[in-house]
Amino acid sequence: MEHAMQGVPLSWYLILSAILFGLGICGFMFRRNLITVFMSIELMLNSVNLSFVAFSHQFRSVDGQIYSFFVMVVAAAEAAVGLAIILTVFRNRKTLEVDQVDSLKL
């Protein structure tokens, strides 16, 4: 622990990323509100960004940061389309519970 005063090991960042990703999966599975499920997906994308930036620091290269930049762009596009789909679902069904929006289920 003597080097802990200067900085933490890189693996701690990766483990934090894994914890946030796991919590995102939990939210995706447990919650029934469509918007909260969608926010859990955003949480998972964010945790992956953290590991990209951590590896970018590790290899002293800016490439990982550019990947996480592209992930942000894709997340913005996904949020726009996803929220439009949620609006349409609510307009047609008057509910956002995922248990009641199950026409595609076998």
Next chain:
Amino acid sequence: MSALIFLIFAFVAIACAINLVVQRHPIVSALSLVGVMCSLAVLYLLLGAEFIAATQVIVYAGAIMVMFLFVIMLLNTGVESKVPGKSLLSKIIGIPVFLVFVGVIAYLIQRHYVNAEAPVIFGNFTGGGPREVGLRLFTQYLLPFETTSILILIAILGAVVLARKELD
């Protein structure tokens, strides 16, 4: 000092993420997600990614989350209803599975990732400013950059077509 800042903001991020998962009201979840994103921005600064940290605050915590809050308030669905019996089972199975997942990943990283012990110190890597990112983005990654502009154009069209009211 770097270690202290990492521990504080990692704790804040995990606490906000747990709050996001357990709360029933979507507004509280959205505000917790803003907390996660802001603390992740501080961690990006520690890792030397200044441009990504600024983008995280402006684009994610600013633009995307405001859009989420806007939709939540527009639809006004309120608190999620309780389904008796189902949530207990998911808690009994889900929490151990989550702990096993995190434990296995932590074990694999510690065991097999050779450079995992290299300490992360603020100021070790300063190649993440707007200048370096822009230079790389507009030379080596020019084609993906232009492709994302087309992707965003398609996303705008899709959002407009999906959310449009049918006129008849």
